Amino acid sequence: MNGKKPAGTGRVFAAHVVEAELEHLDWATQQPALQLFDAGYWRRRVLAVKGRFELTDRQLMQLEKILRRLGSSTE
16 A cells, blocks of 8 residues: 555545535534534535535435525625
């Protein structure tokens, strides 16, 4: 193992990781106690999931739902 990553490994398919992250983000963005983080923070977290993983159509719909919820928040 030389420690080098093969070319083209920018995105990963790991359904269980994506599901857990989306569930957490969905829950966290609905909690009033977590308002100490602004919508911009949560939007960056959601978009990081989109950029790092291959998403199913259902996961993309869930991600878009979270982004719409954040869009209605003031930053």
